[in-house]
Amino acid sequence: xxxxxxxxxxxxxxxxxxxxxxxxxxxxxxxxxxxxxxxxxxxxxxxxxxxxxxxxxxxxxxxxxxxxxxxxxxxxxxxxxxxxxxxxxxxxxxxxxxxxxxxxxxxxxxxxxxxxxxxxxxxxxxxxxxxxxxxxxxxxxxxxxxxxxxxxxxxxxxxxxxxxxxxxxxxxxxxxxxxxxxxxxxxxxxxxxxxxxxxxxxxxxxxxxxxxxxxxxxxxxxxxxxx
Amino acid sequence: xxxxxxxxxxxxxxxxxxxxxxxxxxxxxxxxxxxxxxxxxxxxxxxxxxxxxxxxxxxxxxxxxxxxxxxxxxxxxxxxxxxxxxxxxxxxxxxxxxxxxxxxxxxxxxxxxxxxxxxxxxxxxxxxxxxxxxxxxxxxxxxxxxxxxxxxxxxxxxxxxxxxxxxxxxxxxxxxxxxxxxxxxxxxxxxxxxxxxxxxxxxxxxxxxxxxxxxxxxxxxxxxxxxxxxxxxxxxxxxxxxxxxxxxxxxxxxxxxxxxxxxxxxxxxxxxxxxxxxxxxxxxxxxxxxxxxxxxxxxxxxxxxxxxxxxxxxxxxxxxxxxxxxxxxxxxxxxxxxxxxxxxxxxxxxxxxxxxxxxxxxxxxxxxxxxxxxxxxxxxxxxxxxxxxxxxxxxxxxxxxxxxxxxxxxxxxxxxxxxxxxxxxxxxxxxxxxxxxxxxxxxxxxxxxxxxxxxxxxxxxxxxxxxxxxxxxxxxxxxxxxxxxxxxxxxxxxxxxxxxxxxxxxxxxxxxxxxxxxxxxxxxxxxxxxxxxxxxxxxxxxxxxxxxxxxxxxxxxxxxxxxxxxxxxxxxxxxxxxxxxxxxxxxxxxxxxxxxxxxxxxxxxxxxxxxxxx
Numbered sequence: 001x002x003x004x005x006x007x008x009x010x011x012x013x014x015x016x017x018x019x020x021x022x023x024x025x026x027x028x029x030x031x032x033x034x035x036x037x038x039x040x041x042x043x044x045x046x047x048x049x050x051x052x053x054x055x056x057x058x059x060x061x062x063x064x065x066x067x068x069x070x071x072x073x074x075x076x077x078x079x080x081x082x083x084x085x086x087x088x089x090x091x092x093x094x095x096x097x098x099x100x101x102x103x104x105x106x107x108x109x110x111x112x113x114x115x116x117x118x119x120x121x122x123x124x125x126x127x128x129x130x131x132x133x134x135x136x137x138x139x140x141x142x143x144x145x146x147x148x149x150x151x152x153x154x155x156x157x158x159x160x161x162x163x164x165x166x167x168x169x170x171x172x173x174x175x176x177x178x179x180x181x182x183x184x185x186x187x188x189x190x191x192x193x194x195x196x197x198x199x200x201x202x203x204x205x206x207x208x209x210x211x212x213x214x215x216x217x218x219x220x221x222x223x224x225x226x227x
Numbered sequence: 228x229x230x231x232x233x234x235x236x237x238x239x240x241x242x243x244x245x246x247x248x249x250x251x252x253x254x255x256x257x258x259x260x261x262x263x264x265x266x267x268x269x270x271x272x273x274x275x276x277x278x279x280x281x282x283x284x285x286x287x288x289x290x291x292x293x294x295x296x297x298x299x300x301x302x303x304x305x306x307x308x309x310x311x312x313x314x315x316x317x318x319x320x321x322x323x324x325x326x327x328x329x330x331x332x333x334x335x336x337x338x339x340x341x342x343x344x345x346x347x348x349x350x351x352x353x354x355x356x357x358x359x360x361x362x363x364x365x366x367x368x369x370x371x372x373x374x375x376x377x378x379x380x381x382x383x384x385x386x387x388x389x390x391x392x393x394x395x396x397x398x399x400x401x402x403x404x405x406x407x408x409x410x411x412x413x414x415x416x417x418x419x420x421x422x423x424x425x426x427x428x429x430x431x432x433x434x435x436x437x438x439x440x441x442x443x444x445x446x447x448x449x450x451x452x453x454x455x456x457x458x459x460x461x462x463x464x465x466x467x468x469x470x471x472x473x474x475x476x477x478x479x480x481x482x483x484x485x486x487x488x489x490x491x492x493x494x495x496x497x498x499x500x501x502x503x504x505x506x507x508x509x510x511x512x513x514x515x516x517x518x519x520x521x522x523x524x525x526x527x528x529x530x531x532x533x534x535x536x537x538x539x540x541x542x543x544x545x546x547x548x549x550x551x552x553x554x555x556x557x558x559x560x561x562x563x564x565x566x567x568x569x570x571x572x573x574x575x576x577x578x579x580x581x582x583x584x585x586x587x588x589x590x591x592x593x594x595x596x597x598x599x600x601x602x603x604x605x606x607x608x609x610x611x612x613x614x615x616x617x618x619x620x621x622x623x624x625x626x627x628x629x630x631x632x633x634x635x636x637x638x639x640x641x642x643x644x645x646x647x648x649x650x651x652x653x654x655x656x657x658x659x660x661x662x663x664x665x666x667x668x669x670x671x672x673x674x675x676x677x678x679x680x681x682x683x684x685x686x687x688x689x690x691x692x693x694x695x696x697x698x699x700x701x702x703x704x705x706x707x708x709x710x711x712x713x714x715x716x717x718x719x720x721x722x723x724x725x726x727x728x729x730x731x732x733x734x735x736x737x738x739x740x741x742x743x744x745x746x747x748x749x750x751x752x753x754x755x756x757x758x759x760x761x762x763x764x765x766x767x768x769x770x771x772x773x774x775x776x777x778x779x780x781x782x783x784x785x786x787x788x789x790x791x792x793x794x795x796x797x798x799x800x801x802x803x804x805x806x807x808x809x810x811x812x813x814x815x816x817x818x819x820x821x822x823x824x825x826x827x828x829x830x831x832x833x834x835x836x837x838x839x840x841x
Contacts, residue, residue, distance in 0.1 A: 034241060038248025042261065046284035047245070049815070051238065058241055058287060 029075065033057060036070050178226050182219060189215040234289065234810050236326065236347050240319050242290050243807075247316040249283065250276045250309045255744045256396040256786075258309075262631070272631040274398050275638055276308030277301040288813060296803040300796065305645025306394065306789075307796040310740055314800045317739035321732040322350045322808070351805040353729040358801045363695045366794055369715035373762070374702030374790060379425040379651075383416050386701070386787065390650075391643055393704050393786025398639040403448050410623070411640055414453055415647070417619045426698065429648035436641050438564040439622055442633045443600035446626035451636075453621045456608030457571065458597065459536070459564055463605065464556045465549055469533045474590035474610055477534040478527060479569060482579040484537075484545045485520040517544065524548045526583050534594050534607075536560050536568065538576075555594070557605055571609050571620055599624060650789035651698040696791050704786040706741025706752075708793045710759045713737045733801075 037060065041047060045060040045068065052059055052069040060068045189212060196208040252259050253274045261279050263271040273279055280294045293315070301308045326346040377386040391408035399407060418428050432439065441458050443450075469475050495512070524545075527535070535549060535556045549556045560568075569576060574589035590610045597606040609620055625640065627633030702708050713734035745752035 030241070031244070034244035035248045037241075037245040038251075041245060041249050041283050041285075044284065047242070047287050047290055049287045049813070056238075058238065058245070 029071075033071050033075060036074060040068070040070065175226070178222050182222050185215050185218050185222070189219075234813055235344075236319075236323050236808070239289060239807055239810075240316075240323050242287060243293060243312070243316045243319055246280060246290065246293060247312050250279055250312050251743070253279065254309045254313065255746075256393070256401075257747060258397070260400070260635075270629065270631040272629075272635050273638070274635070275301075275642065276310075276312060278638065280308070280312075289807060289810065292807060293803065296799065296806075300799040301642070302645075304649045304792045304795050305642035306397075306649075306792050310796060311800055311803075313740060313743060314736055314796070315804055317736040318354075318732065318800065318804050319807075321727075321735050322347050322804075325350065325727050325732065347808045348805075350729060350732065351801075351808040354733060354801050355805045357729055357733070358798055362797060363794065365715050366712060366790065367696065370702065370708055370711045371696060371700055371790060373707065373711060374700055376697050377699040377701055377787075379419070379699075382425065382699075383412050388412055390647075390701055390787040390789070393788060394643050394646060395639060396786065398642070399636060403636070406449060406451075407636065407640065410451055410453070411643055414621060414623055415644075417453065417621045419618075424651070424653060424698075426648065426651045426653055429644060429651060433641070433644045433648050435563065435567045435570075436644060438561070438567040440637060440640070441599055441604070441622065441624045442630075442637055443624055443626045444630045444633050445600060445628070447628060448626055448632075448636065450624075450626040452624055454597070454606065454624060455619075455621055456593075456606055457564070457568060457620060458599070458622045458624075459557060459560055459568070459605040459607065460602075461557050461560055461605060462603045463596065464541075464546055464558045465554070467550060467553055467555060468596065469555045469594045470553075471593075473592055475534055475592075475594045475607075476530065476532040477536060477572070477574070477589050477591055477594070477607075478530075478532050478583065478587050479565060479574055479576040479589075480535060480537045480541075481539075481565075481576045483539055483541060484523050485542045486516050487542075520545060520548060523583070524552050524554075527554065528552050530583065530585070530588050532588060534591070536565065538562065538565055568607070646789060646792060649795065650701070650791050652791065653698055654695065696794070700790045701787040702790050702793075704788040706744055706755055707759060707785075708788065708790065709737040709740045710756055711763070714760065714763065733797075737797075 037047075037058070040060050045062050048059045048061050048067070050059050051057065052072060055069065055071050057069055057071045060070065062068055192208050192211045192215065196205060196212070199205045199208060253261060253276070258274060260272055260274050263273070263279075263282050271278070271282065273282075277298050280297055283294075285291055285294060293312075297308045297311050300311055375386075377390065381387065388408050391411055392404050395404040395407050415428070415432070418432055419425065438457070441460065495509075533554055535554055537556065537558045538560055540558050541549075541556065546556060565576070568574075572589040572591070575586050577583055577587050592608045592610045594605065594607045596603050598604075606622075623640070625633060625636050627636055716730040716734045716737075717728075718731055718734070719728050741755060742749075742752055745755065
C-alpha cells in the first residue's frame, strides 16, 4: 500500500514508555467522555451534529436548548492537573520537590536565596507551561533543565518564585531569611502587577494572576512564621 | 456552521462509543433495564438495544446512520442489537489504533495525514472482503461442529425451550423468563404445520404477530395465556350478538355496503345523457342507494349470514338495517386482522360492486364477545376443516402490570419468533433473498386482495444475505461462538507495511463480547476461554460440548444461541463499519432531506415528530 513516502516510514519508531503513558491517559479520558456522554443521552439530552470549537467533542443540547460540551465543562482538562495554581495535588508535589532540592544546598542566605533557588530549580523537574502537551509525561518523568525558555514570553521564569515553599527548610536563622523572603516576594508581586496591567494575552494574564495569588499566600505564611 | 466538514475517525469513534456506553449496562443476561419517561407520564421499559437507541434524541447524521443499521439488523434477525454496537465500537477502536501509530504531537507521523485518512476505509474494505468470502466457511468448519442442530420435533422439548429461555434472559427479568418461554413454546406448538418446514410457521407468526396478540395491562404476567381462535380488536357495532347455534356464517366487506352519496370533492352528475329531467333528482338517487342496500341485506339474510366484518365504517342506514335483520356487525377492522381472518377462514372478501355469492361466506364455530382488560373484543373460532386441520389457531393474551412492561414482553416475544425464523431459515446458496413459501398452497385460498401482507416484510440487511448453515443450528451461549471464531481467524504475520492484519482486528473485536458478558468477574472470562480452548485441542474430551441433543454437555446449561443470527450480526456490523468509514464529508442542509423511517416503537415515532416540529 503506497500511501506514504518511504523515508517517513523508516523514521517511525515505537512510542517510548512516556508516550505510551500519554496515549493511555488520553484513551482513558476519551472513554470517560464517552461514558459521561452516554449518561447524558439517557437523561434526554440531544446529540447535535456540531462539535465544540475548543476541544472538538460532540456537543449535547439539553431540554432548555442550551448547548453543553462534556469535556470542556465537566472533565478536568488534560493539562490543568499539572498547573499548581489550579490543582492542589500539583502544588503539593511541587512543594515537595522544592524541599527536596533545597536540602542539598546548605547555605540558604537571603541575598543568594533567589540564586540558590534558581540553581535548585535547575536540577528539579519543572512543570511545563499549560498549553504544552505531554505535561502529563512532564509531571512523571524528570525533564532536562529548561534550556528552551517558556513560550509565554511576558512571564519568564514564572513558576520559580511563586512555587517557593512558604516555610524555609531546616533553617535555624529565621528572621533575616524571612525578611529577605518577604522582600523578594514583594518585588515579584510588584513586578507581576506591573506586567498584568500591560498584559494583552489571556494566558499571560491568567498566569500572572496565579502568580500574584501564590505570592500573597507566601506572604501570609511568612507572616505566620514570623509571629 | 461550515457548509461541509470532514469526518475524522476520532469523531466517528466518539459517537459510537457514546452509543456503546448507552447500551452497555443492559448488555448480557446480567444487564439492567432502562426506563424512559415522557413529560406526559408515559413510560417505556426496555432492555432491547433497538428500543433504547431509537428512543434517544440524536441529531448527528452519523449516529442516525448507525441506529438505522441497528434497527434494520434487528428487524431481520430479532436479536443482537446491543452486541452490534459493542462489536462496532471495538472494531472501530481497533482500526483507530492501527491507523494512528505514533503520538501526535512531537514525532514524525507513521502515515501522512492523507494516508491516515485513507487507511481507515482501506481496513474496512479489506474486512468486508474477508467476511464476504471466508467467514461462512470459517464458521462452518470451526464453530458449527461444536454446536448441534435442533429439529422441530425436539423444539418443544429441552433444546427449544433452552434457546428461548436464553433469549428471554437478555430481554426480560429472569423471574419471568421461564414462564414466557413456556408460553411461546406452546403457541409455536399449536401453530406448527406438521408436514411443512418449521420456517413457514415461524414466518407466518412473525408476519401476523400484530393480529395474533392482545396486550392487557393491569394484570400480572402469569395471567398471560393462549385463547382459541382469533381476537378481533373491535367491539360489535350492533346491539345484537350472533346466535349461539353453529355454524356462524360470516361475510367480510372491504368497502361500503351502501354506495356513498357524496364525499368531499365528488361531483355528481345526474341524468347526464339526456339532460336534467324532473325524474333524475337527488331524491331518486338516494332512494336508489337505499334500495340497493336493502337488497344486499336481503341477500345476506337468504344466505343465513349472521356476522358481518367490515374494514370501513358503514353508514348509519346499513347499521340500522343489519340490526333489523338480526345480524351482528363489526366495523373498522384493521387490515392485518382482516387478512389473517381471510387466510384462516378461506373466505373471499366482498369488494365494491360484486354480488355476494357462496364463496364469500365462511363458517365459524363460534363468535362471541370477550372481555380483556378494560376492553370488549370479538373472539372468533374457525371450524375444523380438512384444509386447516393441521393448524390449531390461537391468539396470545399478554398481561403486564403496566403498559411499559406489557410492551416489553410483547417486543420480546415478537423478536423471539423473528430469531427462531432466522435460525430455521432453509439453507440457500443464492445471494438473493430466499423465496419464501406462503400459506396459500396449503390453504387453497385465492385471497389475492390481501397479497401484500402475505409477503415477508422483514428487511434483509443490504441484500447480501446467504443462508449457509443447517436450519436449527445452535451453539452454547456465553461467548462460545466468539472464542471459537476468534481462534479460527487466520493470524498471518503483518504484511510488509507493518499493518496489523484485518483478521486480527476482527478477532480482537470479537473477544470484546465475552469480555463484556463476564465484565463483573474477569476470572470467569479466563475460565471460559481456557475451557473452550482445551476442548478445541482435545476433541475426544468426555466433557465436550453437547454434540448430540440426547447427551448435552455441561456447557449447554449456559443456554443456547443461534449460529445464523451471529453470522448475520458480524456481516451487518462490518457492512455498517464500512459505510460509516467511507463517509468523506458531512454536508449541512437547512431542510430535512430524509423522510421519517417507519419504526416500531411509539417513542421513536413521537420523537421524530417532535424533531420535525422544531
